[in-house]
Amino acid sequence: MLLASVNLNKRLGATSARSRLASWLREHRVHAMLAQEPFKPVDRTPPTLPGFTFAGGDGHLAAWISENLAPPQVTSPKPWLLRIELDWLAVYQVHLNAYTAASRTAQLAELTVLAAAENDRPLLICGDFNLAPRPEDGLFGEETSSFTTETERGHLRSLIQTAGLTDTTADQPPAFTFERLVSNQLSRFRCDLALLSDHLTLATTVTADTSVRTGPQAFTDHSALLIDVPVTLDNAEPHDVLFSLNELISDGPTSSAKREYQPHKTAMSRQTPSPASQAVTRHLTGPLGVRSLLDHGCGRGADVAHYRSTGLDADGFDPHDAFGWPRPERTGFDLVTSAFVLNVLPDPWQRIQALKDAASFTRPGGHIVVVTRSAEEIAKAAADGGWTAHHDGFWSSKSKGTFQRGIDADEIIALARKAGLVPAADTPVLPLPGVCHTVLFKPQT
CATH class of the missing domain: 3.40.50.150 (Vaccinia Virus protein VP39)
Structure with missing residues (x-):
């Protein structure tokens, strides 16, 4: 299934931005939308996304799921973290503090503890980290930015090593996901990240789409990450029936019931x-x-x-x-x-x-x-x-x-x-x- 992770910079409340986002989601056939800073104020009723069901969160972090898929379990262990259960895959959607290195360092330390508590469950941590993982990932003008400290980078490396993750967009040269003029200097960062359990990298594709912030149909100022993970979710149940046909039909082509895996049926009967x-x-x-x-x-x-x-x-x-x-x-x-x-x-x-x-x-x-x-x-x-x-x-x-x-x-x-x-x-x-x-x-x- 295809996940989109993007910082919307509180723009989802605007009709024009919401319309362009909906078109982009349809064009790319996105199944789950994971948004940082989607709308303001944070406690308002979530805006409707055509074709999607709101799965959980608030104006700081939120998730939507395609309306034809069963909504996943979404919890908020921390104000800056949503945990989303996509069948066997645990997804952490994060938005780390944008203002102080000390806060980001503390959040990275908490992430490391939470990831270790997953007990090696396959894990994806995505969102806006508000830091440059490597010096070359953050530039101010043509010089290395001093925004990210080496202490932060050390805690990020510890998270990656402890949880067995891969920084999936760590290309050379870096593809910056955020650019802004500050004091007449161009500030560029690769701060929107997707950290993935290393054994999943061969089966997962992650790409950064800059058109959402630079093209004629742009609806935010961050690049979106498109993350194609090898997960198949159950279909949503219809809400307008008295009972589910899946209770009566065990294996029809339109059945959305969660199938029972029976690996023992692959065992061969051997005489030798x-x-x-x-x-x-x-x-x-x-x-x-x-x-x-x-x-x-x-x-x-x-x-x-x-x-x-x-x-x-x-x-x-x-x-x-x-x-x-x-x-x-x-x-x-x-x-x-x-x-x-x-x-x-x-x-x-x-x-x-x-x-x-x-x-x-x-x-x-x-x-x-x-x-x-x-x-x-x-x-x-x-x-x-x-x-x-x-x-x-x-x-x-x-x-x-x-x-x-x-x-x-x-x-x-x-x-x-x-x-x-x-x-x-x-x-x-x-x-x-x-x-x-x-x-x-x-x-x-």
Whole structure:
């Protein structure tokens, strides 16, 4: 879905500016409008945006959602911060203090604490930060502006590092999002930012649109950020019916009911061990000195039987109760395998949680092997099968509730770092053509 983040400089109350904004939103097919300083006074009734529903906020920070989408949960943890729940993605919309560096520094410190409390949930922090992240991002005339202090930049770097974020518009040379004449000198800043969980950067596009402040249809003095995130929201329910048809229809083409994911339906019924499990025992367990092994997400357990047949102290776990592999009481396994689990989970947050859970069974100094279907394979299967796009992947079967995303090694590693895991050094490469795999290491501390 496409988000627009822009400082409207209190202009939404003007009919002409509101009309030009509405045209711009339609032209770009924006799904959610996140506005800083949208109108004044801050406690007035929010102006109507054609095609959108007001989701929450006030004249300092506000959010609108396309009228055909279910409104997200919007809360205001701080006067300068809105938290918006877009399914699995937490969005922080911010407007930091425009007047004092001390206030911005304190707000950045609070942001760092709040982001850490998300417990590695995928995160987007966007809005007007009122600072230049790097010296070259703020100029007064042709000289570096002194408006932003190094203390502020240090706190911003701490936020980015602590929360595992990427400054998505940090191009060289910088694209300034705000320009104004001050004392006959041009003041230029890249202050409208989109900080994104680093493992989402490959699936997200962020662009700055200067036409909203410089073109003939301009409606503000800041550039807008267009942020295309891999999130699929539910459709809005009609308000003029006595009951929802979705209570009666479980899988019709017009159904807007939230579908139940059923990843267990992707599990194969095997009579023989999988190629992945055979590669693990032939090429990995010996060199790593593995004696105990857990197959995490083992399905019906054919691979567990294979591991046991080779003399390993092996167990299995699958959260689908009908498969009959309950959660083991023991931990401290030398090796945990996760084969074709991450690619059937419908969002990055669930994948991180699955990796954290797998890591909880692994002894410090132990290893985890992750095997996934590749991005190339899934792209081909989706094209051949006419799969419907959903979040960052596809419904492989809407009626079954099964999802697939191709995940390459770099993405596995990015997700694994969120779970406290790192790539293992000097481990054999498994001969698994057509799929991706990574051997991970659980540090001692």
